[in-house]
Amino acid sequence: xxxxxxxxxxxxxxxxxxxxxxxxxxxxxxxxxxxxxxxxxxxxxxxxxxxxxxxxxxxxxxxxxxxxxxxxxxxxxxxxxxxxxxxxxxxxxxxxxxxxxxxxxxxxxxxxxxxxxxxxxxxxxxxxxxxxxxxxxxxxxxxxxxxxxxxxxxxxxxxxxxxxxxxxxxxxxxxxx
Amino acid sequence: xxxxxxxxxxxxxxxxxxxxxxxxxxxxxxxxxxxxxxxxxxxxxxxxxxxxxxxxxxxxxxxxxxxxxxxxxxxxxxxxxxxxxxxxxxxxxxxxxxxxxxxxxxxxxxxxxxxxxxxxxxxxxxxxxxxxxxxxxxxxxxxxxxxxxxxxxxxxxxxxxxxxxxxxxxxxxxxxxxxxxxxxxxxxxxxxxxxxxxxxxxxxxxxxxxxxxxxxxxxxxxxxxxxxxxxxxxxxxxxxxxxxxxxxxx
Numbered sequence: 001x002x003x004x005x006x007x008x009x010x011x012x013x014x015x016x017x018x019x020x021x022x023x024x025x026x027x028x029x030x031x032x033x034x035x036x037x038x039x040x041x042x043x044x045x046x047x048x049x050x051x052x053x054x055x056x057x058x059x060x061x062x063x064x065x066x067x068x069x070x071x072x073x074x075x076x077x078x079x080x081x082x083x084x085x086x087x088x089x090x091x092x093x094x095x096x097x098x099x100x101x102x103x104x105x106x107x108x109x110x111x112x113x114x115x116x117x118x119x120x121x122x123x124x125x126x127x128x129x130x131x132x133x134x135x136x137x138x139x140x141x142x143x144x145x146x147x148x149x150x151x152x153x154x155x156x157x158x159x160x161x162x163x164x165x166x167x168x169x170x171x172x173x174x175x176x177x
Numbered sequence: 178x179x180x181x182x183x184x185x186x187x188x189x190x191x192x193x194x195x196x197x198x199x200x201x202x203x204x205x206x207x208x209x210x211x212x213x214x215x216x217x218x219x220x221x222x223x224x225x226x227x228x229x230x231x232x233x234x235x236x237x238x239x240x241x242x243x244x245x246x247x248x249x250x251x252x253x254x255x256x257x258x259x260x261x262x263x264x265x266x267x268x269x270x271x272x273x274x275x276x277x278x279x280x281x282x283x284x285x286x287x288x289x290x291x292x293x294x295x296x297x298x299x300x301x302x303x304x305x306x307x308x309x310x311x312x313x314x315x316x317x318x319x320x321x322x323x324x325x326x327x328x329x330x331x332x333x334x335x336x337x338x339x340x341x342x343x344x345x346x347x348x349x350x351x352x353x354x355x356x357x358x359x360x361x362x363x364x365x366x367x368x369x370x371x372x373x374x375x376x377x378x379x380x381x382x383x384x385x386x387x388x389x390x391x392x393x394x395x396x397x398x399x400x401x402x403x404x405x406x407x408x409x410x411x412x413x414x415x416x417x418x419x420x421x422x423x424x425x426x427x
Contacts, residue, residue, distance in 0.1 A: 008203070011199075011202070011203050011206060012203065015197050015203070016195075016196065016197045019195060019202075020192055020195045023195050029195065032195075033197065033202060037202075037205065037206050037209055040206050041206075041209060041210055103187075103190070103191060105183045105184065105187040106191040120184075121192075124184040124187075125184075125187075125192040125193075152180055155180060159180075159183075
């Protein structure tokens, strides 16, 4: 497959997933799309460096994450604490409650520090295997498991009655925990 | 509700609801990419030059050029850009989503900010097609207020040639950059000789597509790039390069 053709296929297949990952960092759809645009341009320029062209997703994830990190470094002042409305339109009561809960959880994930947030997102939302996450992050399988465990614990704290003063302060200040 | 269940719900109701208009996203990306390529051209040249100097130890200058006007420097690089398939690009013309306007030679010369060279004829090569392009600038979605880039002029002028064996070569002319910023060999800038041009030949170790890139320092202190690309011999490229260097231009 020609280079350009291959690249177009990647754009079609992975844009949405990459924007979702970017969103978990920058917390704004338009900014997330901008970051992924930049990431794709970088990917295009360095496509020749990719060894496994049939499995570009981990590589693209890494480029997007790095792009988001460097964007956040340059834009430290912008802090968005909540991006999903908790007043979603009611269809049925149960759905409404689910949506309410899931919005809280999603916003809590956004507040996690990066070392926990990315494994949680990749495992539960992108449905990658632990081995794949380990390869993507360049860490061991055990490290991924530990981060998933700790990430879950922090989420429970953020959401539940075990909330500590530290967590409350972090949430109030919009900080990662 | 257990956390695992909540996570599944969060995926369903929030994460998976982040959707992207992929067609619009793709169109915007290729627009950005096309602009990025144009922007990079001036720099690319310097980058390759630096890479060449750094890689002198492993470069194989195994190409011998026919004696011609151009004094060509040989570079072997890891890859050669092949982002502009010559014939299809020209043939697509206005159908290409990145192109806003197409001009013929006289129209291009009237609006371009660089001189366009056009040899009357080149021995062994048949002139197939020739057009000037203005890349499209689009409204950037999500910006408030919407930003619409507009531009006039010609971004690049293309010629396509074929020889009797059916091989094709594209010549792309672009320019207008300030020569002071890119010449004359301080801090990695281009070294111009007394004839005010610099020529670099690029090929990959695996062969195939090759490129002769000529940078001309114009009398008004602007730079013009002439990029001659094709899967032909280095001597073929030099014949075309010599013809362009000596061709009449506005």
